[in-house]
Amino acid sequence: MIAQRRVCFPVLxxxxxxxLGCGGGDTAPRDEREEGGTVVIALAAEPATLxxxxxxxxxxxxxxxxxYDRLADIGSALNTVGDAGFSPRLASRWQWAADSMSxxxxxxxxxxxxDGTDVTSAxxxxxxxxxxxxxxESRNAQLxxxxxxxxxxxxxxxxxxxxxxxxxxxxxxxxHLFVMPAHLLVDVDLTQLATVPLARSPVGTGxxxxxxxxxxxxxxxxxxxxxxxxxxxxxxxxxxxxxDFGAATVKLFTGEADFFSPLNRESLEQASRTPxxxxxxxxxxxxxxxxxxxxxxxxxxxxxxxxxxVAVRRALSMATNRERVxxxxxxxxxxxxxxxxxxxFLPDDSLLRSIPYDVAGARALLDSAGWVVSSSDSVRSxxxxxxxxxxxxxxxxxxxDRMAVLLQDQLRVIGAEVVxxxxxxxxxxxxxxxxxxxxxxxxxxxxxxxxxxxxxxxxRAIGGDGDNTGGYSNSTFDANVDTVLTAxxxxxxxxxxxxxxxxxxxxxxxxxxxxEVSPVGMSARIDPxxxxxxxxxxxxxxxxxxxxLRSDRDRAxxxxxx
Amino acid sequence: xxxxxxxxxxxxxxxxxxxxxxxxxxxxxxxxLLRAAPGDPYTTSLDGFSVPDSTxxxxxxxxxxxxxxxxxxxxxxxxxxxxxxxxxxxxxxxVRDVMxxxxxxxxxxxxxxxxxxxxxxxxxxxxxxxxxDSTGDRWxxxxxxxxxxxxxxxxxxxxxxxFVQGLGWFPATGVVAAMHDLMSPGExxxxxxxxxxxxxxxxxxxxxxxxxxxxxxxxxxxxREPFVRTARAKGLAERGVRQHAWRTALVPxxxxxxxxxxxxxxxxxxxERVFGWPGMGYTxxxxxxxxxxxxxxxxxxxxxxxxxxxxxxxxxxQTMADPxxxxx
Numbered sequence: 001m002i003a004q005r006r007v008c009f010p011v012l013x014x015x016x017x018x019x020l021g022c023g024g025g026d027t028a029p030r031d032e033r034e035e036g037g038t039v040v041i042a043l044a045a046e047p048a049t050l051x052x053x054x055x056x057x058x059x060x061x062x063x064x065x066x067x068y069d070r071l072a073d074i075g076s077a078l079n080t081v082g083d084a085g086f087s088p089r090l091a092s093r094w095q096w097a098a099d100s101m102s103x104x105x106x107x108x109x110x111x112x113x114x115d116g117t118d119v120t121s122a123x124x125x126x127x128x129x130x131x132x133x134x135x136x137e138s139r140n141a142q143l144x145x146x147x148x149x150x151x152x153x154x155x156x157x158x159x160x161x162x163x164x165x166x167x168x169x170x171x172x173x174x175x176h177l178f179v180m181p182a183h184l185l186v187d188v189d190l191t192q193l194a195t196v197p198l199a200r201s202p203v204g205t206g207x208x209x210x211x212x213x214x215x216x217x218x219x220x221x222x223x224x225x226x227x228x229x230x231x232x233x234x235x236x237x238x239x240x241x242x243x244d245f246g247a248a249t250v251k252l253f254t255g256e257a258d259f260f261s262p263l264n265r266e267s268l269e270q271a272s273r274t275p276x277x278x279x280x281x282x283x284x285x286x287x288x289x290x291x292x293x294x295x296x297x298x299x300x301x302x303x304x305x306x307x308x309x310v311a312v313r314r315a316l317s318m319a320t321n322r323e324r325v326x327x328x329x330x331x332x333x334x335x336x337x338x339x340x341x342x343x344x345f346l347p348d349d350s351l352l353r354s355i356p357y358d359v360a361g362a363r364a365l366l367d368s369a370g371w372v373v374s375s376s377d378s379v380r381s382x383x384x385x386x387x388x389x390x391x392x393x394x395x396x397x398x399x400x401d402r403m404a405v406l407l408q409d410q411l412r413v414i415g416a417e418v419v420x421x422x423x424x425x426x427x428x429x430x431x432x433x434x435x436x437x438x439x440x441x442x443x444x445x446x447x448x449x450x451x452x453x454x455x456x457x458x459x460r461a462i463g464g465d466g467d468n469t470g471g472y473s474n475s476t477f478d479a480n481v482d483t484v485l486t487a488x489x490x491x492x493x494x495x496x497x498x499x500x501x502x503x504x505x506x507x508x509x510x511x512x513x514x515x516e517v518s519p520v521g522m523s524a525r526i527d528p529x530x531x532x533x534x535x536x537x538x539x540x541x542x543x544x545x546x547x548x549l550r551s552d553r554d555r556a557x558x559x560x561x562x
Numbered sequence: 563x564x565x566x567x568x569x570x571x572x573x574x575x576x577x578x579x580x581x582x583x584x585x586x587x588x589x590x591x592x593x594x595l596l597r598a599a600p601g602d603p604y605t606t607s608l609d610g611f612s613v614p615d616s617t618x619x620x621x622x623x624x625x626x627x628x629x630x631x632x633x634x635x636x637x638x639x640x641x642x643x644x645x646x647x648x649x650x651x652x653x654x655x656x657v658r659d660v661m662x663x664x665x666x667x668x669x670x671x672x673x674x675x676x677x678x679x680x681x682x683x684x685x686x687x688x689x690x691x692x693x694x695d696s697t698g699d700r701w702x703x704x705x706x707x708x709x710x711x712x713x714x715x716x717x718x719x720x721x722x723x724x725f726v727q728g729l730g731w732f733p734a735t736g737v738v739a740a741m742h743d744l745m746s747p748g749e750x751x752x753x754x755x756x757x758x759x760x761x762x763x764x765x766x767x768x769x770x771x772x773x774x775x776x777x778x779x780x781x782x783x784x785x786r787e788p789f790v791r792t793a794r795a796k797g798l799a800e801r802g803v804r805q806h807a808w809r810t811a812l813v814p815x816x817x818x819x820x821x822x823x824x825x826x827x828x829x830x831x832x833x834e835r836v837f838g839w840p841g842m843g844y845t846x847x848x849x850x851x852x853x854x855x856x857x858x859x860x861x862x863x864x865x866x867x868x869x870x871x872x873x874x875x876x877x878x879x880q881t882m883a884d885p886x887x888x889x890x
Contacts, residue, residue: 040740045848048654137621137624139613141613142613142614194654195655199654212743216663217736217737218736218742220740238740238741240736240838241838241840242734242735242736242838243838244735244835244836244837244838246836247734248735250726250727250734251734254727256733256739425601426600426601427599427600429601464615556741
């Protein structure tokens with residue numbers, strides 16, 4: 001028995017040491033190639049699909065948009081008028097029709113699908129159908145609504161026919177559509193598009209090719225070494241779903257993952273103490289606000305008894321110290337929002353006048369509008385109506401909750417009573433869509449082209465399919481937004497944008513709170529170049545790991561799995 | 563068939579029918595309640611632009627969500643009875659395929675945690691019971707009290723901070739490393755074990771503490787029974803005495819076995835999330851948020867079936883362990 005114990009103990013120790021340590025020596029030969037390296041990216045969740053028409057979230061786009069290509073890519077200036085600044089991708093060139101009602105794209109003759117098949121114009125046409133047929137459950141169909149059809153005069157030419165001339169018709173055609181392989185989508189039941197094999201084993205034309213997807217564990221991409229645009233600089237990329245934020249940052253700081261986005265304020269501090277991690281950031285193209293309901297929830301035909309009054313809304317804006325709110329909640333990863341569009345889309349935001357922080361001015365404005373404090377109540381009232389309203393807060397957003405608490409505190413000072421109501425997202429969306437709210441802590445993901453201005457704030461977006469749930473309506477704003485979206489002359493468009501923005505800022509249908517910045521944590525050995533504001537993943541094929549900084553992980557090369 | 567055997571058989575059939583009824587009731591309640599909650603799989607996402615109502619109506623019609631609730635229920639029940647669990651709107655795949663992937667991972671984690679909890683908990687509790695009020699017993703009681711008071715998610719985060727970020731002994735999340743396929747078979751096995759270690763330990767710790775506390779109490783009671791004194795007086799060796807006492811003390815612990823099954827499933831939700839273990843628990847929570855009706859219903863069927871089976875198993879073990887139960 002004793003002898004047996006003597007044998008077992010070292011064996012156990014060895015197993016334990018192997019379990020805990022497991023580190024192999026640095027025996028791999030030094031890799032001097034310019035290309036090379038392996039990057040492990042922690043994703044906030046696992047994609048449900050990699051079919052471009054069906055992807056919606058960042059973590060799905062990050063994978064699908066690396067495997068597939070657009071016909072052309074938007075430039076770094078994010079210009080959406082005409083084709084200025086766009087770079088050829090799957091289309092090697094394009095030709096506008098004389099009346100601008102069609103654009104003929106020539107498919108790059110060198111382009112091949114990752115399965116070796118030639119890319120043809122039929123692929124473009126099929127992709128358009130899959131994006132726009134409502135049966136496919138594609139959420140992007142609306143964005144292509146100005147395109148009537150795609151014809152294929154020959155195997156290399158795909159001609160987009162538009163319903164009307166628009167400054168953004170080129171952008172519409174190329175930015176919202178990734179080209180998919182028609183030969184793998186023959187005879188597909190459009191109601192079952194999500195279940196085709198391509199949804200989980202994508203075959204694209206991007207500089208990374210799909211290798212494998214082990215459900216719940218990882219998605220592997222490998223550099224397409226014979227790609228028509230040249231191979232990606234990295235050998236391979238792994239996307240690893242890591243749903244818990246804390247665990248994802250631990251993975252990053254321990255080197256188990258090389259990249260995670262977005263970091264929060266607390267993890268930034270830790271990143272600054274971790275030499276192996278560098279922080280990069282890019283504008284998130286998103287703004288958050290406290291949106292008011294200007295219509296009475298009980299009767300949408302009437303103005304809201306409190307928030308229907310522009311003086312009240314302006315006074316609430318004046319009483320809000322937005323700088324303090326943003327610094328408290330976001331610190332350096334947010335800036336005070338100007339209006340319903342991020343700065344990156346505004347030619348010169350210094351020309352816009354924000355409502356200033358002025359508590360005394362807010363009190364005076366309310367006094368002059370008849371909202372007064374009585375001796376028995378610290379909350380202002382007018383004609384028996386108290387200055388009281390409810391803010392709906394999505395329960396899943398810590399930052400919005402923190403901002404709502406700060407707003408509640410700041411607005412109390414001028415005699416406004418604010419009640420916070422935390423709701424699960426589905427319940428919140430249902431309440432706002434029905435107009436059953438006073439105010440809500442909202443946010444919008446925007447895109448180049450500013451179509452969101454019309455979709456969220458124009459009069460035509462009230463009710464029905466629009467997102468103007470607060471019922472804001474101003475004909476000056478509407479007219480200028482129409483000009484922004486239809487003017488071919490950039491000077492006229494810029495002038496109209498300034499007028500539209502100033503109009504809505506003065507009307508204060510919301511308190512514009514914050515423009516978020518997306519800080520990403522990345523292994524110090526990676527050089528990502530510039531992170532595009534359209535999404536960090538768009539620069540992934542250009543990420544480099546200098547030979548001198550490569551680890552064992554990077555030296556795995558392009559060899560296949562055993 | 564003799565009388566007692568027939569009685570046992572009819573009792574077993576009765577318990578089985580009860581279990582089926584529990585599964586049916588739980589899944590039906592889920593079916594109704596989830597549809598009564600705000601939103602559906604095609605509700606606009608927070609911060610996202612709306613899809614036209616007409617398009618969303620078409621999508622709902624494609625999935626049969628435009629039908630009256632009773633008709634939806636009848637269809638779902640008929641399909642579920644045939645083994646067709648429907649379509650996951652969140653994963654955009656048949657529910658069967660999703661369950662086939664996530665269920666084995668949860669069963670592995672729960673099975674290991676349950677086995678560890680039973681074996682370690684009973685051994686520790688039995689040891690304590692025979693040494694009640696000793697210093698060792700008092701210390702272990704305090705530690706087990708702390709362990710049962712700890713919420714699983716907090717314990718999981720603590721483990722993460724301590725063993726991953728602090729000591730760097732184990733990987734943070736996942737079932738295997740990203741580059742698992744490039745490893746040798748031996749390395750692959752070790753890689754799996756290293757990833758399993760923390761979730762397994764976290765889930766086992768609380769279960770072990772529960773079993774230890776139950777076993778200690780029942781063992782202490784059994785240790786004071788007259789038959790123990792009699793056995794000693796008859797000259798039975800101390801080991802034999804302990805075996806007799808332990809068998810008597812087993813019955814309450816077996817009851818706990820049935821109760822711990824659903825508790826472990828609940829704990830697995832948090833442990834799976836923190837350790838990125840792609841199992842059924844965390845998947846179900848995501849599915850509830852996404853109003854993935856058929857995936858949630860399937861998870862409830864599986865979860866309630868597991869609970870009912872755990873209870874049946876506990877009954878059977880109790881009958882085997884306690885002759886009085888057999889006789890009655």
